Amino acid sequence: MSLLVVGSIAIDTVETPWGRRNDLLGGSASHFSLAARFFTPVKLVSVVGGDWPQEHTDFLASRGIDVSGIQVVPTGKSFRWTGRYKPNMNDRETIDIELDVFGKFEPKISDEFRRSNYLFLANAAPTTQLKTLEQVPGRRLAVADTMELWIQTAHADVLKLLQQIDGLVINDSEAKLLADSENLVLAGHRIRKLGPKFVVIKKGEHGAMFFGEHEAYVLPAFPTEKVVDPTGAGDSFAGAMMGYLAEQDNFEPETLKTAMAYGILVASFNVEGFGLDHMKTVTRDDVEARMKAYRKMLSF
């Protein structure tokens, strides 16, 4: 089934203990798309400035992603982010962030894209996410991400969003903040009661937790000693999860759990290189091989 993602594509500069890379293709919708395309065709809606390198768009297109929804503002500048990771790879500092055209992003969804069945609202202002939702009334499943900034500065809009989406995918610190609980199990249940049918809490190197109406569970991360750059891991997670759900086109408990497992595994590839360097080389066969190892790891 068709999967639409609306979010940022950006130019990233990243420093980790493994080195520094300038002007990488980044942004939540880029990482999401590269992960989702293993499973289903992906349509991307975003915005860039006149400085956007055409090669980045060409690369996304070369991986089968429908890039016709990327708006170009010739007089504007593209979203740029520069960050540095600490040795533990969990903590990072933003050295510089220039939202530019993404700061004024007003998604315009084409008639064709509006017919998408699966919709992912990558991190953006909740008002922007709500405006996107309105444009895709026939969706079968809408899932959103958010971040601490919006939970703190646009709390009412985040709560409104939660009542209109089917699923929320957020990380552990965001979940604790949103639920006002240090216990993630409690936090997951509390957030689900705010509206979404399911909540997924991403725990980075510790895996992810799922909270639905009938069950709650946790799956561990795939253990890897090669963590080069965690940027976009959460978006890769969401991409693979949504991609698999769109491929299967059902929301059975078994499908949802398998989708979360794919999210975990594809994210484990994402972190093995700078930006999308390693993801570029990964195939569906690689993903399936890792899934086989993962299932074996969890069997006893």
Place this chain on the structure above:
Amino acid sequence: MSLLVVGSIAIDTVETPWGRRNDLLGGSASHFSLAARFFTPVKLVSVVGGDWPQEHTDFLASRGIDVSGIQVVPTGKSFRWTGRYKPNMNDRETIDIELDVFGKFEPKISDEFRRSNYLFLANAAPTTQLKTLEQVPGRRLAVADTMELWIQTAHADVLKLLQQIDGLVINDSEAKLLADSENLVLAGHRIRKLGPKFVVIKKGEHGAMFFGEHEAYVLPAFPTEKVVDPTGAGDSFAGAMMGYLAEQDNFEPETLKTAMAYGILVASFNVEGFGLDHMKTVTRDDVEARMKAYRKMLSF
């Protein structure tokens, strides 16, 4: 098969967001024994002072634990620990610690206890652990715990210990320190190369990792929203793991993984009450019911 644990039994005072409890039965060997006894008979070697409440010993004996190896120093004082947990339940501060008789602990293993097949060296000075090892030459499996203090102040002795034991069970921060790596996967492999046949890294609310010659894996914690007091969770983990191995009396990969799963599950009961309050009420049937739910959680 017979399982011998050598370590502390103590009087704990604990404060958590759920309240404060004074003079609880604590200590690594207490928590270990209460967890291991679900699976196999346990013999306990420790030391207490003249102030030790007989009711604590009676309680351990009432749960089938062989307490004949508890030495009493009538003129000495028992090991006391007072600690406070922060709201996140991961960070704690030691308010007061009085080692007293445990600080001069020289384990004397009786002839009967020396014939034990399975040996767990709970946290103690590595020289004390080495002296214990010497006294149980016919052991089939010796596993040890250690802590940051010894890694920092008795590094050479810890390295000597690692060459004489079959398995090491430590927590994540200890593993990072011992291996000088922020990546736990790398840390586990590095520590295993220092001597032990296997290394288990406990990650608290995030589960545990196993590193053997042929495989490395991670299992998640059992999700619980009722974390009342984490004290002794790691010792409960080790107790259930060693108890199951002694019961099965083999070290097949499948047995080791199942043992780690039991460790995770019994630890999840341990944290649901202050001290050993909840563990007192848990039965093997309760453990098996949780194992069934855990296996279901990890299947998809």
